[in-house]
Amino acid sequence: MAGPTNTQFAVAVHVLTYLSGFRERGPIGATELAASTNVNPVHVRRVLGPLREAGIVTSSPGAKGGWELALEPEDITLADVWRLVQGPDHVIGLHAPSPDCPVGRAINDSLAEIDRRVAAAVEAELGSQTVAHLATGVRLP
Template sequence: MARSTNTQFAVAVHVLTYLADVTEGRTVSSEELSESTNVNAVYVRRVLGPLRDAGLVRSRPGIHGGWQLTVDAADIRLDRVWSLLQGTDRVLGRHEPAPTCAVGRTVQGSLDTLDRTVADAMTTELGRFTVRDVLRGLPTPKPSPQGE
């Protein structure tokens, strides 16, 4: 099964949850967040930039600088985090068919419709959860019955 290569949302949720859990108002360095997420500190800062611009976190430069939450974890809905990082980017992958292929033109229009449908459904589902919910542990979803 193919995996998404865009990890920004996952890293953002991890970092926001980490800040909500361990900081108690403490400023956390990018390096500490990097160790927790197992990604480069530059990547952590890149992911946190849009969240800072939206007012969810703040950063302080300098030797004792770092990151802090500015909003209660219960008020940070995951659909907002997704929108800040994903924007209007496509959810489903896409290819470019041969320009002369009539089937390809039809498929692309259908894929665009599916992409909007999937993106809307995902945003709706993410809107049901907050960073606090993640911190407390989400229940494992029940598998949906196949063939319905």
């Protein structure tokens, strides 16, 4: 049975695309970003934290504060976002099999190699796309 899907990458890309589309407005608050992404404002702030630390977005406090892009949309690849949000986690979830099982003793090495290849393919594809690419496909009011 599959567990819940981690949506942090999708939320991060959604927010970055939103910030790109409304750049001229200045800082945008977490409440507005949460309404757009249909998640809690706390979740938005947690997702954006690593992006702020990496210099992709900035935040300013106060009633007129909020989040803004720190880089040009064409300079933010989806691979950059993926690495920050995904971190060192495997693409394929590995488990702790029984060391008493002959399959269990070997399966994770095989899966880890597949995981490395899948991760490289994902990063290559995401590296060819930028926030600017996504923003061009969005119609804003």
